[in-house]
Amino acid sequence: MWDKVPHFPSCAAGCTSRYELRRQGDLTRATLSCSLDTCEGLDLDCGSFLGQHTGAAVKAGLVNESAINKAVTNNFATLMRLGFFDGDPSKQLYGKLGPSDVCTAASQELAREAARQGIVLLKNGEGSLPLSPTAIKSLAVIGPNANVTKTMIGNYEGVPCKYTTPLQGLTASAATTYAPGCANVACTTAQLDDAKKIAAAADATILIVGADLSIEAESRDRIDLTLPGQQQLLITQVANVSKGPVILVIMSAGGMDVQFAKDDSKITSILWVGYPGEAGGAAIADVIFGYYNPSGRLPISWYPQSYTKIPMTNMNMRPDPATGYPGRTYRFYTGPTVYTFGDGLSYSTFYHQLAQAAPNQVSIPLEEGHVCRSSKCKSIDVVQQSCQNLVFDVHLRVKNIGKMSGSDTVFLLSSPPSVHNSPQKHLLGFEKVFLEPQTEGQVRFKVDVCKDLSLVDEVGVRKVALGQHVIHVGSLKHSLNVRI
Numbered sequence: 001m002w003d004k005v006p007h008f009p010s011c012a013a014g015c016t017s018r019y020e021l022r023r024q025g026d027l028t029r030a031t032l033s034c035s036l037d038t039c040e041g042l043d044l045d046c047g048s049f050l051g052q053h054t055g056a057a058v059k060a061g062l063v064n065e066s067a068i069n070k071a072v073t074n075n076f077a078t079l080m081r082l083g084f085f086d087g088d089p090s091k092q093l094y095g096k097l098g099p100s101d102v103c104t105a106a107s108q109e110l111a112r113e114a115a116r117q118g119i120v121l122l123k124n125g126e127g128s129l130p131l132s133p134t135a136i137k138s139l140a141v142i143g144p145n146a147n148v149t150k151t152m153i154g155n156y157e158g159v160p161c162k163y164t165t166p167l168q169g170l171t172a173s174a175a176t177t178y179a180p181g182c183a184n185v186a187c188t189t190a191q192l193d194d195a196k197k198i199a200a201a202a203d204a205t206i207l208i209v210g211a212d213l214s215i216e217a218e219s220r221d222r223i224d225l226t227l228p229g230q231q232q233l234l235i236t237q238v239a240n241v242s243k244g245p246v247i248l249v250i251m252s253a254g255g256m257d258v259q260f261a262k263d264d265s266k267i268t269s270i271l272w273v274g275y276p277g278e279a280g281g282a283a284i285a286d287v288i289f290g291y292y293n294p295s296g297r298l299p300i301s302w303y304p305q306s307y308t309k310i311p312m313t314n315m316n317m318r319p320d321p322a323t324g325y326p327g328r329t330y331r332f333y334t335g336p337t338v339y340t341f342g343d344g345l346s347y348s349t350f351y352h353q354l355a356q357a358a359p360n361q362v363s364i365p366l367e368e369g370h371v372c373r374s375s376k377c378k379s380i381d382v383v384q385q386s387c388q389n390l391v392f393d394v395h396l397r398v399k400n401i402g403k404m405s406g407s408d409t410v411f412l413l414s415s416p417p418s419v420h421n422s423p424q425k426h427l428l429g430f431e432k433v434f435l436e437p438q439t440e441g442q443v444r445f446k447v448d449v450c451k452d453l454s455l456v457d458e459v460g461v462r463k464v465a466l467g468q469h470v471i472h473v474g475s476l477k478h479s480l481n482v483r484i
Contacts, residue, residue, distance in 0.1 A: 042071075043070075043071035043072075043074045043075055044071070044075055054068065102161070103161035103162075107161070108161055108162075108278075108279065111161075111277050111278050111279040112279035112282050112283050112286075113283075114277065115273070115276040115277050115279050115280050115282075115283030115284075116283045116286055116287065116292045116294075117295065117296060118273070118274050118276060118296050119271055119272070119273050119274075119276070119283060119284065119287050119294050119296050120271065120272045120273075120294065120296040120297060120298055120343070120344045121269070121270075121271055121287070121294040121296070121344060121345040121346065121347075122262075122270040122271065122272055122298075122339055122343060122344070122345065123261075123262055123267070123268075123269055123270040123345075124268070124269045124345055124347075125245075125265070125268040125269065127245070127268075128245045128247065128268035128269040129245075129247065129268075129269045129287075129288060129290070129347070130287070130288065130289055130290025130347060131174075131204055131245070131247075131288055131289050131290070132289075132290075133173045133174060133289050135203070136174050136203045136204050136244075137174070137175065137203055138174065138175050138176075138177070138201070138202045138203050138204075139170055139174040139175065139176045139177075139202055139203065139204055139205075139206060140176070140177055140178075140179075140195075140198040140199045140201070140202035140204070140205040140206070140238075140242070141166070141167050141170055141171075141176050141177070141178045141179075141206050141208070142178070142179050142180070142181045142195045142198070142199065142205065142206070142207050142208070142234070142238055143180065143181055143182070143206075143207045143208040143209045143231075143234070143249075144180055144181065144182040144183070144184055144185045144187060144208075144209060144210075144231070145166070145185065145208045145209055145210050145212070145249075145251045146165075146166050146167050146178065146180065146206070146207075146208040147165045147166065147167040147168075147178065147180070148165060148166075148212070148251075149163040149165060151185075151212040151213070151251065151275065152165075152251070152275055152276055152277055152278065152280040152281070153275060153277055153278060154213070154253065154275035155213055155217060155218065160277075160278035161278060162278065163278050163281070164278070164279050164280070164281040164282040165280075165281040166206075166208050166249070166280065166281040166284050166285070167281065168281050168282075169280075169281030169282040169283070169284055169285035169286075170206060170281070170284070170285045170288070172282075172285060173285055173289045174289075177198040177201075177202065178198075179191070179194040179195040179197075179198050180195075181194075181195040181207075181234045181238070182229065182230065182231060182234060184212075184214070185209075185210065185211055185212050185214065185215055185228050185229070185231070186214065186215070186228055186229050187228055187229030187230045187231045187234065188229050188230070189230065190229075190230035190231070190233050190234040190237070192233075192234065192237050192238075195234060195237075195238050196237060196238055196241045199238045199239075199241055199242040199243075199246075200241045200242065200243060201243070202242070202243070202244060203243075203244045204242075204244040204245050204246075204247065205238060205239070205242040205244065205245070205246045205247070206247050206249060206288065207234070207235055207238060207239075207246065207247070207248050207249065208249040208251060208284075209227055209231045209234070209235065209248070209249070209250060209251070210227070210231075210249075210250045210251035210252040210256070211228065211251070211252040211253070211254070211256075212251075215228055215252075216252065216253055216254055222254060223308065224305065224308065225254075225255065225256060225257040225302075225303060225304065225305045225307060225308060226256070226257050226305050227250075227256055227257075227258065232260060235248060235260075235261060235267070236260065236264065239264060239266040239267050240266060242266065245268040245269065246266055246267045246268055246269075247268065247269045247270075247271065247288060248261050248267050248269065248270045248271070249270075249271045249273060249284060250270065250271065250272045250273070251273050251274070251275065251276070251280075252272070252274070252275075253274065253275060254300075255298075255300055255301065255302030255303060255338070255339070256302060256338075257302070257303070257304050257305045257338055258270065258302075258338060259304060259338050262338065262339075271284070271287065271288075271294075272296075272298070290347065290404070293346055293347045293348060293404050293405065293406030293407070294344070294345070294346060294347070294406075295344070295346060295406060295407035295408065295409050295432065296344050296409070297342050297343065297344035297409050297411065297430075298339055298340070298341055298342060298343045298344060299341065300341055301329070301330050301333065301337045301339065301340045301341045302337060302338040302339040302340075303333075303335070303337055303338065304335075304336055304337070304338055306335075307326075307335070310325065310326070315328070316328070317329060317331070317332045318332050318421045318458075319332055319333070319334045329341075330342070330424075330425070331423035331424065331425065331426050332423055332424065334424075342411050342413075342427075344409065346402070346406050346407075346408065347402065347404045347406060348400050348401075348402030348403070348404050348405070348406045348408075348435075348437070349400075349401050349402045350398055350399065350400055350401070350402075350408040350435075351398070351399045351401050352396055352397070352398055352399075352410070352473050352474055352475075352476045353396070353397050353476065354394075354395065354396060354397070354476070354478065355395040355396055355397040355442050356393075356395045358392065358393070358394050358395070358471070358478050358480070359392050359480060360479065360480060360481065361480070361481045361482075361483065362390065362392065362449055362480060362481070362482050362483070363483055363484065364380065364386050364387075364390065364449070364450075364464060364482065364483070364484050365386055365484075366380070366386060366484050367386075372484055373484070377466060377484070378417075378419045378420075378465065378466055378467070379419055379420065379455075379457070379463040379464060379465045379466055380463060380464055380466065380484065381461060381462070381463055382450045382454050382462045382463060382464055386450070387448075387449070387450035387451075390448065390449035390450055391446060391447065391448050391449070392446075392447055392449075393444055393445065393446055393447070394412060394444070394445040394447055394471060394478075395442065395443075395444050396410065396442065396443050396444070396445075396473060396476075397440055397441075397442055398410060398433050398435065398440060398441055398442065398443060399435070399438075399439070399440035400435035400436065400437055400438065400439055400440070401438065402437060403437050404437060405434070405435065405436045405437055406434070406435070407432050407433065407434045407435075408432070408433055408435065409430060409431075409432050410430060410431050410432070410433065410443050410473055411427060411430045411473065411474075412427070412428045412429050412430065412445045412447075412471065412472075412473055413425045413426065413427055413428060413471070413472050413473070414426060414428050414452065414453060414469055414470065414471050414472075415469065415470040415472070416453065416455055416465045416469050417465045417466070417467035417468055417469065419465045419466075419467070420455060420456075420457040420458055420463065420465070421458060422455050422465060423455065425472075426455075428445065428447060428452045428471075429445050429452075431443040431444075431445070447471075449464065449482065450464055453465070453469055453480075453482060464482060465482065466482055466483060466484065467481065467482065468480070468481055469481075469482055
């Protein structure tokens with residue numbers, strides 16, 4: 001867990017200025033950085049910086065003791081809220097917890113369920129997934145992440161109860177043969193012969209590739225979006241000789257340019273599993289063999305390798321047509337993607353429709369004499385007086401028209417009018433609903449006009465755009481006119 005003051009993680013605060021000052025190696029400038037941190041509200045540093053430099057900053061007159069007193073007060077208030085001063089810990093709410101409460105069956109099942117829910121199905125050709133545990137008599141399991149343990153828990157990790165590797169999880173449902181294909185994820189030289197041999201003989205092939213902390217981690221940035229080393233060569237060579245369906249499983253934190261696999265008809269399915277935790281192997285097998293219907297969605301867009309040509313020092317969100325800069329994130333980015341934020345398939349098909357009519361128009365009251373009463377405005381500032389009670393519901397009916405029970409992760413998005421270089425779309429909320437085959441359920445979203453339908457203009461002022469907003473869930477769209 002990050003040390004955290006209200007609303008702001010201390011690991012993220014003041015980092016830019018502090019990095020620049022450390023890099024200069026100037027104590028005076030470093031103490032100034034310390035004063036900047038306290039002024040901007042950083043009460044607790046997750047490293048040793050404030051402890052080393054705050055005293056010097058006080059002596060130099062760069063930090064007032066009152067700022068330190070305020071920071072200490074805030075920290076102790078948080079400790080009080082956490083119960084640090086409530087007396088004998090054994091008599092408190094969690095005081096009886098001990099070794100017997102660690103690694104319980106319920107906790108281990110929770111780890112497996114969390115991994116299942118996080119798996120994203122990105123591609124699924126006809127007749128591919130889920131595999132039938134009765135029809136599949138032999139399974140080739142290949143790849144540098146096919147039999148890993150610690151890779152699955154990433155970093156900022158706890159101590160796992162036990163590991164179930166992907167190979168172990170898959171072996172529980174089918175007879176398997178295994179070849180790593182690469183010595184590690186760096187895969188400087190793909191070991192093709194054994195991998196191709198077992199793939200050519202098996203009823204289905206599972207390729208488990210991706211990254212680990214040697215490729216992506218804190219203070220270890222990637223310079224490529226492609227799979228490391230010769231992993232792509234391994235995948236294509238194995239897929240070409242496989243006699244059955246080929247399922248590509250990508251274990252990583254960041255996105256990968258796997259356009260080659262998306263376009264390759266021999267690669268019938270693609271799963272992204274993140275770093276799935278101690279039970280990741282069991283969860284992967286649950287999805288592949290259809291014991292669990294995937295419902296995960298991508299939390300980020302996956303960009304092509306060409307995206308790395310964009311200077312990382314340019315952090316503007318909005319695109320700039322004059323320079324060809326495409327912008328950043330699903331909200332503004334105008335370039336091509338391999339997969340996009342929110343992508344994710346299911347073994348079922350879900351149908352959405354409005355359960356009750358949503359408003360076609362919302363009027364924002366303005367005080368007498370407001371400039372927009374006498375002149376045409378494309379937006380108005382968000383102010384408390386105008387925003388009270390401007391809330392409406394979006395009531396959706398969701399039906400599972402497939403043959404398999406499962407959850408639908410319902411994303412509610414909005415596309416605002418084209419003013420202030422507005423985003424193409426942004427997420428208003430999401431809900432997950434579990435449905436048996438041929439049954440339906442309802443989800444409800446509460447939309448606050450001034451909060452959810454507002455945007456930030458070019459100079460950072462939050463405004464409500466006037467005109468037509470489009471609210472959408474998948475292919476279902478509803479137009480809403482916001483006026484004064």
